[in-house]
Amino acid sequence: MLKDFFGKKKKKYASIPSEQGKLEVPEGLMKKCSGCHKIYYRKEMQKNVNVCPNCDYHQSLTAWERIGSLFDEGTFEEWDKQLTTTNPLEFPGYEEKIEKDRIKTGLNEGVVTGKGSINGQPTAFSVMDASFRMGSMGSVMGEKIARAIENAKDESLPLIIFTASGGARMQEGVLSLMQMTKTSIAIKRFSEAGGLMISVMTHPTTGGVSASFASLGDYNFAEPGALIGFAGRRIIEQTIREKLPDDFQTAEFLLKHGQLDKVVHRHEVKSLLTTLLIMHGKGGETS
Template identity: 60%
Template sequence: MLKDLFRKQRKYATIPSEQAKKEVPEGIMEKCPKCGTICIAKELEKNLKVCKSCGYHFSLSAPERIASLVDDGRFFPFDEDLRSVDPLQFPGYAKKIEQDMKKTDLNEAIVTGEGTIGGFPVILGVMDSRFRMGSMGSVVGEKITRAAERAAKKKYPFVLFSASGGARMQEGALSLMQMAKTTAALERMNRDKVLFISVLTNPTTGGVSASFSSLGDINIAEPGALIGFAGRRVIEQTVRQKLPDDFQTAEFLLERGQLDQVVPRLELRDTLIKLLAFHA
């Protein structure tokens, strides 16, 4: 018995389960959905949320996007008091709006304002996909329209970043009307010969892709961005054909002339500065 008490126990290595390997500590690490690389969250933020292994572009919030573009502290927001109402009394809509406001610390799915990029004054609009998937309701359309009107009045270039699932179904026809409203505002800006740069990010779909986001004097997209109106399955069922694997990607649209450039996020600020300098 004494021998058994002092006998050396064998040491066994613990092999983590496949589930444990897939789990990533929340807030400390992030897993790239494209290549599976585990990225340290802080390092990812320093790299503007671009995977160093494969170049995958994670989503940026509106405040993060603005901070990556404008000169230090030179951004002054517009129309922060505008908030969505529930015109159709859509079940649960008002509650979901309140939840998104708390989650994002924003009043709507877009932030607009005035700032400088490389010393050049611009009117800037940035959509945030965290808020109702960046869907375009009455307030989003109104804020874009007001931003375009300010750009026309001040003769400042208008730079607009799209990230949206399309029109907001909870507002019905009122949401669809924003397509015509924003398009009309951009047309007035065009008549006044004011530069409009549209930057399409992942995703830009539905009524947003079918209206203001495709109307830039210069249309730019981030690599790999999903851009299109209807979904792949709907189109395949309609045309009864198999679509290419890269269909509705930024690279696919660039090859077919719908975009002017596909610019990696780390080069985007410098690209905008060059464009603004050229058109100054």
């Protein structure tokens, strides 16, 4: 029964034996760590910002969970919420998949953009959500991120981008790949205007996202154990005909080879961002 309960199932409730007989446990009450496979109350894991208390594995966060863990309450303002994805190439079944993800996540696209304050320090932000089409970058995602960069430039705000993506969105073909150029050019303009960009790569950050705006920050950070890379391990090994290291394309591997500035534990991200925003801004009160 435990296997049925914590695995995929169609039942709303699962029965767990107890001294009194059977105890019905509501679905979603518990959460299994993807690292050590220990089971916790979901609320306990959420209080720890989805970091496993046992093995320190960083579980995924939704965009709004991450925003809620970082930004001062009542300070964030969302940008371009109304932008929605269409089906420019008339790819079969694409619109139905998008609609399912809208219902599942409550988002119109796999990124939330806006502005807010972190410990009193104002900043613009883009937070990607891998639960929407695996965070794949299509036309609307690229447009929202590019607009956020332009807004940050126009309002003289620093910009923080949290990435989580499986890469380009295949249903949009070359239109998806064009977003790499669009976002990169927007960041170049932002940088030339004196803007500060901080990139925080989370698991996974791959494909066209890793090869464009995710790697263009003035500071490039990553969460522990995050998968970061362009092509997959198997493709690279078949191409170069060599076995790659076990830690290849992890945040720690990239740090060791000079491609990251720091691997930052999720509990330390808010403090680090606050320090950098004060350093590059006008200072202010912290809490």
